[in-house]
Amino acid sequence: MNVLKKHCLKYIFFCVFILSCTVSAQEVSKTSGGNDFADDDRKQGSAISLEGNTYVLTVFTGNNQWEQKSIDNFFNTSNEAFAWLKREVSRYNKTITFTKGSYGTPDPIEYDIASGTGSGRESIDVVYNVMKKIGYSRPLDFVQWSKETMGCSNCFVIVVVDKPGRSYSMTYNNKYEKEKFFLEGVVVYTRYEDGSPLCAASIAHEICHLFGAEDLYENFKQTKENELVARKLYPNDIMLRTSCMINKLTIDEMTAWFVGLTDDEKEWYKDFLRFKEQK
Numbered sequence: 001m002n003v004l005k006k007h008c009l010k011y012i013f014f015c016v017f018i019l020s021c022t023v024s025a026q027e028v029s030k031t032s033g034g035n036d037f038a039d040d041d042r043k044q045g046s047a048i049s050l051e052g053n054t055y056v057l058t059v060f061t062g063n064n065q066w067e068q069k070s071i072d073n074f075f076n077t078s079n080e081a082f083a084w085l086k087r088e089v090s091r092y093n094k095t096i097t098f099t100k101g102s103y104g105t106p107d108p109i110e111y112d113i114a115s116g117t118g119s120g121r122e123s124i125d126v127v128y129n130v131m132k133k134i135g136y137s138r139p140l141d142f143v144q145w146s147k148e149t150m151g152c153s154n155c156f157v158i159v160v161v162d163k164p165g166r167s168y169s170m171t172y173n174n175k176y177e178k179e180k181f182f183l184e185g186v187v188v189y190t191r192y193e194d195g196s197p198l199c200a201a202s203i204a205h206e207i208c209h210l211f212g213a214e215d216l217y218e219n220f221k222q223t224k225e226n227e228l229v230a231r232k233l234y235p236n237d238i239m240l241r242t243s244c245m246i247n248k249l250t251i252d253e254m255t256a257w258f259v260g261l262t263d264d265e266k267e268w269y270k271d272f273l274r275f276k277e278q279k
């Protein structure tokens with residue numbers, strides 16, 4: 001079973017990434033034992049496998065109208081992330097295409113989202129609330145539309161907040177309330193906490209989480225032992241470290257397995273699902 005996706009019912013996962021962070025609502029085991037990582041578990045939620053037609057809805061939020069320059073800056077950065085993802089996916093002889101839509105320009109969706117701080121208490125129902133404000137009483141209707149009308153096998157939402165903060169992702173587990181959480185998404189802030197502008201690598205990192213990727217650096221969940229292994233084997237993997245020079249980063253073979261780009265499983269992959277004990 002995908003321990004990431006089933007390990008923790010009662011806790012909001014939080015992990016510090018060098019430049020961004022991830023808060024994921026997760027669930028405790030479905031009680032079947034072991035750390036097996038079945039295909040089924042990778043295929044929960046609206047972002048299933050990092051290939052094929054993928055619908056991306058970008059939603060600009062806030063209380064003030066966005067300047068066109070800020071909108072353009074964000075799209076430039078996210079497009080850099082999409083181009084990188086396409087390139088990395090192609091290295092595994094797969095293709096991914098992104099069909100894009102957006103809401104909230106220049107008048108944003110009025111929703112005051114607090115800065116992600118790494119507290120672990122970030123809101124996990126942002127996607128649900130944003131979709132409701134847009135007019136979807138059922139976010140699942142949007143998922144259905146993306147499949148049936150747009151021909152997409154994956155979809156997710158990028159919620160953009162024009163303030164400093166640590167980005168995070170919200171992944172789905174089938175123990176979760178489907179109506180609220182099936183549609184997966186990320187919250188990204190236009191600036192890091194130190195005021196420096198958001199880099200494409202953070203967007204790509206969070207998107208990879210939606211498709212099942214694990215953090216490879218030590219944090220509240222991942223062990224130092226695993227990080228040391230990752231540093232030797234996959235020193236440039238985007239789940240291990242980040243860089244504003246995204247082209248120095250890769251989706252290495254293990255993360256490729258996590259996100260469904262390859263079935264070529266190495267024996268140590270599941271070691272990365274043996275997390276620190278959750279309390």
Ligand SMILES: [Zn+2]
Nearest residue numbers: 017021022215
């Ligand atoms: Zn992460």
